[in-house]
Amino acid sequence: MTNQYRVLPGPEHFLPPAAASMGIRLPNPGEAHIHGVIVPEEQALEEAARQFLMAKVPTIFPGPLVLWAWNEKAAKKATAIRHLYETIKECVTPQQQAMLIPMPDYRPKYPKINPEVEINPNHPNLTIWHNKIDCCMFVGVHCHQANLSLKIIRGGTSCYTIAMCAQAGHEDAMLSFRDASAEKIMRLAEWVRKLKGTVKVSQVVSKSGASN
Amino acid sequence: METTSVIGTKNKKGQVYTDPRVMMNEAPRTPSFFTGSEVIKEAVRRASVDVMIAYPITPQSEAAALIGELFAEGYIGDYFRGESEFAVMSECAGAAFGGARVFTTTAGPGTMRAMENFPMWAGARLPIQCIVTCRGINSPLSIQPDTIEISYLMQTGMLVWHAETAQDFYDWIMKGYMVSEEPDVHLPLALCCDGFFVTHTKDVVNLTPADMCLPPYDPYRSPVPCMDMECPPVRMMRDPFVMKSNYISYATHASWQQEVWAAIERSRKHTIAWLDGLIETENADADVLIVSSGTAVSQGREAIRLLADEGIRVGLVKIKTLRPWPGEEIREATKNAKYIIVPEFNVVGWMAREIKASIPNSDRVIAGPHVCGGMTMPPEIIVEQIKHALGIRSAALAGRGS
Numbered sequence: 001m002t003n004q005y006r007v008l009p010g011p012e013h014f015l016p017p018a019a020a021s022m023g024i025r026l027p028n029p030g031e032a033h034i035h036g037v038i039v040p041e042e043q044a045l046e047e048a049a050r051q052f053l054m055a056k057v058p059t060i061f062p063g064p065l066v067l068w069a070w071n072e073k074a075a076k077k078a079t080a081i082r083h084l085y086e087t088i089k090e091c092v093t094p095q096q097q098a099m100l101i102p103m104p105d106y107r108p109k110y111p112k113i114n115p116e117v118e119i120n121p122n123h124p125n126l127t128i129w130h131n132k133i134d135c136c137m138f139v140g141v142h143c144h145q146a147n148l149s150l151k152i153i154r155g156g157t158s159c160y161t162i163a164m165c166a167q168a169g170h171e172d173a174m175l176s177f178r179d180a181s182a183e184k185i186m187r188l189a190e191w192v193r194k195l196k197g198t199v200k201v202s203q204v205v206s207k208s209g210a211s212n
Numbered sequence: 213m214e215t216t217s218v219i220g221t222k223n224k225k226g227q228v229y230t231d232p233r234v235m236m237n238e239a240p241r242t243p244s245f246f247t248g249s250e251v252i253k254e255a256v257r258r259a260s261v262d263v264m265i266a267y268p269i270t271p272q273s274e275a276a277a278l279i280g281e282l283f284a285e286g287y288i289g290d291y292f293r294g295e296s297e298f299a300v301m302s303e304c305a306g307a308a309f310g311g312a313r314v315f316t317t318t319a320g321p322g323t324m325r326a327m328e329n330f331p332m333w334a335g336a337r338l339p340i341q342c343i344v345t346c347r348g349i350n351s352p353l354s355i356q357p358d359t360i361e362i363s364y365l366m367q368t369g370m371l372v373w374h375a376e377t378a379q380d381f382y383d384w385i386m387k388g389y390m391v392s393e394e395p396d397v398h399l400p401l402a403l404c405c406d407g408f409f410v411t412h413t414k415d416v417v418n419l420t421p422a423d424m425c426l427p428p429y430d431p432y433r434s435p436v437p438c439m440d441m442e443c444p445p446v447r448m449m450r451d452p453f454v455m456k457s458n459y460i461s462y463a464t465h466a467s468w469q470q471e472v473w474a475a476i477e478r479s480r481k482h483t484i485a486w487l488d489g490l491i492e493t494e495n496a497d498a499d500v501l502i503v504s505s506g507t508a509v510s511q512g513r514e515a516i517r518l519l520a521d522e523g524i525r526v527g528l529v530k531i532k533t534l535r536p537w538p539g540e541e542i543r544e545a546t547k548n549a550k551y552i553i554v555p556e557f558n559v560v561g562w563m564a565r566e567i568k569a570s571i572p573n574s575d576r577v578i579a580g581p582h583v584c585g586g587m588t589m590p591p592e593i594i595v596e597q598i599k600h601a602l603g604i605r606s607a608a609l610a611g612r613g614s
Contacts (some may be wrong), residue, residue, distance in 0.1 A: 018467075123464065142437055
């Protein structure tokens with residue numbers, strides 16, 4: 001069966017399908033996927049860096065698995081994520097606004113969430129809409145909760161989603177890595193630095209700014 | 213703790229935690245003559261199970277009681293009896309939420325009584341393994357084999373596999389944990405067999421060494437937090453997407469359900485690798501194919517032999533997994549078949565319905581023969597069905613004749 005489905009920025013549908021149910025398969029070790037197409041990991045690192053540099057509001061969403069130093073690897077990853085954020089901030093123009101917004105837990109907080117300071121997997125679109133985020137990366141979020149977020153974001157916003165997954169990756173992201181490590185995150189930061197000044201900021205504006 | 217870090221070390225019983233691929237595919241096998249229930253016990257002995265919860269009333273399988281012996285011998289972390297099948301499955305959930313590798317068994321009315329728990333397990337992404345030794349479910353009571361309960365399990369969000377033989381059962385118990393505990397899958401597995409036919413008959417089963425066992429479950433690879441009482445899926449009733457009526461609440465719940473079924477899709481890759489495909493075929497280029505699962509496949513094999521003696525060539529498609537459903541594989545395997553015969557041990561013919569929904573020209577599917585309520589399925593009635601399809605006259609097996 002030829003798979004025609006591609007995982008693209010939305011808004012896709014009132015209730016978009018899970019990409020896995022549309023035939024999108026997860027990458028094997030050493031690979032990643034872009035829009036559902038399996039690619040070498042290095043190609044995806046370059047593309048993710050490009051997407052960050054193109055975005056008006058490139059944002060990292062760190063989840064509980066990296067927000068708490070529950071083991072040595074988590075602490076190292078958190079340091080790498082901070083480094084990536086600082087690198088993006090350094091490499092974008094003054095018109096762009098890099099953000100780092102945590103997903104501290106998974107308790108539904110609607111309607112009380114403060115979308116400026118946190119994101120929640122049950123209604124992640126609120127944070128995307130409020131901050132006009134047009135490119136984001138999830139890291140350190142439990143896989144089930146990350147998939148919920150990624151699908152809801154694809155359904156209702158035009159945000160470009162990236163997953164830096166420590167396990168097998170996410171079909172519901174537009175670009176997904178697997179087996180995330182501090183080293184891999186640092187390599188992404190290197191790509192951001194390498195591409196600095198070579199990428200034009202996106203001119204696409206949807207109905208309500210970065211997303212609708 | 214990372215699972216790989218314990219490979220080569222010993223557990224408290226002196227079993228060596230072994231790379232599962234080495235254990236299942238390369239380790240020497242010893243032929244042994246066991247009942248299906250005894251085979252379950254031997255698989256569990258090697259599966260590093262933390263908790264087994266039993267409701268051992270069912271006469272369908274002695275497995276729950278036999279695993280109690282394993283606990284007494286020290287092979288299982290904890291073992292206790294629930295006050296009903298519903299309680300057992302709820303307690304299994306509690307143990308799995310806490311990060312344990314959990315095993316249980318059920319059958320027939322017990323499956324139905326526990327049914328509320330199965331979609332809950334799937335929604336909570338708990339990789340519990342439940343052996344279902346299928347039997348009749350309706351009144352009047354029957355303890356005989358009947359596969360109708362599988363049709364209910366297929367809609368729960370669990371992985372559902374259907375073993376044909378005791379050897380399948382032995383291997384798939386261990387392989388089942390390997391698939392269902394993958395972080396991108398992480399779903400419960402209903403490992404079904406036709407009760408009595410598989411559980412109470414003896415067969416030669418090639419066992420892996422008793423001093424080898426699977427590495428323990430690593431709950432830190434779970435796609436949901438382990439036992440977080442404040443976050444879904446644990447804290448259900450105070451959470452807005454359960455209690456509120458608005459688009460966000462509905463959309464979250466819908467996405468949650470979709471994610472469960474997406475996880476079944478992801479299990480394909482792992483299942484194909486472990487079970488060597490979701491189906492198995494024999495003479496797939498024949499004009500007539502028998503397509504089924506469980507012991508209906510065994511009876512189909514015998515019918516094929518009987519027909520071969522008469523010069524009639526018939527092929528076979530054995531379906532190993534029902535969830536994930538091997539739709540593409542069945543389409544490919546049956547593309548040239550003129551007649552697709554689907555023998556089943558249930559009255560409703562759920563397997564034939566699934567196959568019809570998966571292939572073009574579904575009028576090729578002949579839903580039958582059916583038996584149920586514990587009847588056996590003599591291969592001769594499959595032969596008769598095939599001859600009828602081919603327009604060959606044959607005497608009716610049981611009845612007043614034609």
